[in-house]
Amino acid sequence: MRKKGILFAALAVILSGLLTGCGGQSQTKADNVIQVGTNAEFPPFEFQEGNGEISGFDAELIRAIGKAVGMEVQITHMGFDAIFEGLSRDKVDVGVAAITITDDRKQTVDFTAPYFDAKQYILVPKNSNIKTLKELKGKKIGVQAATTGEAVVQGVFGKTYEGIKAYDETPSAINDLQIGRLDAVVVDSAVVVEFNKKLGEGKFNIVEDNSLPVEQYGMAVKKGNKDMLNKLNEGLKKVKENGEYDKIYQKYFGDHK
Amino acid sequence: MEWNWSVIVEYQELFIRGLWMTIQLTVVAVVAGLFIGLILGLMRLSDKAWLRLPAVAYVDLFRGTPLLLQILAVHFAVLPALFQDVLGLPAPDAATSSFIALSLNAGAYIAEIFRGGIQSIDKGQMEAARSLGMTYRQAMKLVVLPQAFKRMLPPLGNEFIALLKDSSLVTVIAVNDITYAAFATAKNTFVRWPPYITAALVYLVLTLVLSRLVGYMERRLDPNGRKG
Numbered sequence: 001m002r003k004k005g006i007l008f009a010a011l012a013v014i015l016s017g018l019l020t021g022c023g024g025q026s027q028t029k030a031d032n033v034i035q036v037g038t039n040a041e042f043p044p045f046e047f048q049e050g051n052g053e054i055s056g057f058d059a060e061l062i063r064a065i066g067k068a069v070g071m072e073v074q075i076t077h078m079g080f081d082a083i084f085e086g087l088s089r090d091k092v093d094v095g096v097a098a099i100t101i102t103d104d105r106k107q108t109v110d111f112t113a114p115y116f117d118a119k120q121y122i123l124v125p126k127n128s129n130i131k132t133l134k135e136l137k138g139k140k141i142g143v144q145a146a147t148t149g150e151a152v153v154q155g156v157f158g159k160t161y162e163g164i165k166a167y168d169e170t171p172s173a174i175n176d177l178q179i180g181r182l183d184a185v186v187v188d189s190a191v192v193v194e195f196n197k198k199l200g201e202g203k204f205n206i207v208e209d210n211s212l213p214v215e216q217y218g219m220a221v222k223k224g225n226k227d228m229l230n231k232l233n234e235g236l237k238k239v240k241e242n243g244e245y246d247k248i249y250q251k252y253f254g255d256h257k
Numbered sequence: 258m259e260w261n262w263s264v265i266v267e268y269q270e271l272f273i274r275g276l277w278m279t280i281q282l283t284v285v286a287v288v289a290g291l292f293i294g295l296i297l298g299l300m301r302l303s304d305k306a307w308l309r310l311p312a313v314a315y316v317d318l319f320r321g322t323p324l325l326l327q328i329l330a331v332h333f334a335v336l337p338a339l340f341q342d343v344l345g346l347p348a349p350d351a352a353t354s355s356f357i358a359l360s361l362n363a364g365a366y367i368a369e370i371f372r373g374g375i376q377s378i379d380k381g382q383m384e385a386a387r388s389l390g391m392t393y394r395q396a397m398k399l400v401v402l403p404q405a406f407k408r409m410l411p412p413l414g415n416e417f418i419a420l421l422k423d424s425s426l427v428t429v430i431a432v433n434d435i436t437y438a439a440f441a442t443a444k445n446t447f448v449r450w451p452p453y454i455t456a457a458l459v460y461l462v463l464t465l466v467l468s469r470l471v472g473y474m475e476r477r478l479d480p481n482g483r484k485g
Contacts, residue, residue, distance in 0.1 A: 084447060150445070154445075159267065159268065159445070160269075162433075166444075167430075167431045168428075168429055172430065172431070175333055176333075176431075179348045180348060181350055
């Protein structure tokens with residue numbers, strides 16, 4: 001009997017600890033903190049440093065914006081898909097993850113003013129003489145799933161085109177292009193610049209197909225969250241005016257516009 | 258929560274290709290795994306160390322590391338190194354990598370099932386067969402293995418079902434199996450429930466068919482119609 005009593009007491013302590021723990025967490029979502037969700041596997045926009053800290057163009061930009069509007073910024077890596085789920089469930093206030101503004105996405109989230117223009121580049125092996133995406137008909141094209149690269153290929157060859165190889169992350173697609181299993185990879189221009197730096201320039205041909213759409217990135221907030229949206233837009237305007245934006249841009253992309 | 262089932266129709270080709278790919282992956286891995294497993298299982302039972310130890314090491318390696326890691330390693334490291342650097346040939350595609358990784362993995366588990374099955378048969382069976390003048394090979398083939406196979410069927414059924422579901426891991430190397438179809442549909446449309454439920458139902462139907470098939474074989478192989 002006594003033993004049981006101790007057991008229950010211990011259980012009660014643990015449970016109450018858990019409960020207050022949960023309560024504590026929701027309280028930390030204070031008014032002056034912007035909770036940012038990102039996918040820290042998309043350099044140079046967002047990636048994790050060796051010490052676990054999230055860095056990159058997006059991360060520095062949102063931190064600068066937070067500073068400009070006098071708010072603290074907390075960035076959490078949650079994966080690209082989870083961001084949208086997190087917004088709708090109020091786990092995060094804003095998604096900053098090189099998210100392209102699309103009409104489809106506008107139905108689930110609201111976007112800030114665009115903060116980055118991204119083109120799609122086609123990466124092909126050195127000896128390839130492909131000039132446009134259309135020439136890749138019947139070929140295997142690697143993309144990262146649910147990115148603009150995939151949408152662009154789907155737009156030309158159909159949503160269920162057999163040649164689309166949608167990977168979870170871009171490095172795998174680039175690896176398979178290197179190994180020769182793919183005929184091309186379609187990715188964001190900024191990412192290509194980064195990979196070329198890592199793999200050594202000149203491993204691939206970068207093809208710029210002018211018929212491919214230019215995309216704009218926006219920061220996503222939960223639909224109807226006007227407060228946050230206004231704050232972010234205000235901050236974005238400020239960092240563009242005070243030169244902070246240009247400084248960060250320069251750091252990650254140089255003069256490559 | 259989005260319940261828009263029309264996305265399944267929109268992406269049906271991915272699901273149809275995925276169904277076919279999952280079936281192919283499972284069948285190939287089951288057949289190749291049985292073959293690898295039989296050889297390794299017999300090697301493990303050998304009293305010659307040079308036969309036994311490699312089999313032990315193989316089973317330890319493939320049972321002791323995650324299948325996901327094995328798939329990635331085979332696809333991005335082992336096969337490219339083997340084909341391009343050693344043989345000077347183009348590296349095989351992702352489906353081939355998947356067939357190989359799944360078969361190698363299944364072989365390790367099936368080897369253990371074979372070993373356990375054979376060891377469960379009373380020693381007297383082998384001794385009696387040998388005393389009748391059969392060679393070891395004959396006794397194994399005609400007396401021990403047929404009896405052991407009956408006992409191995411339930412665990413083999415388990416392994417086949419596990420294999421069928423584990424084949425979903427090949428999605429990471431962009432092989433269009435059922436899981437890939439569900440992921441692609443969900444990621445492209447932001448509709449979650451219908452693609453996940455569709456994929457789950459397809460796996461459920463496939464595993465049910467597989468388990469009934471194994472159950473049927475269990476009954477067929479039992480001359481007295483006994484259960485279990």
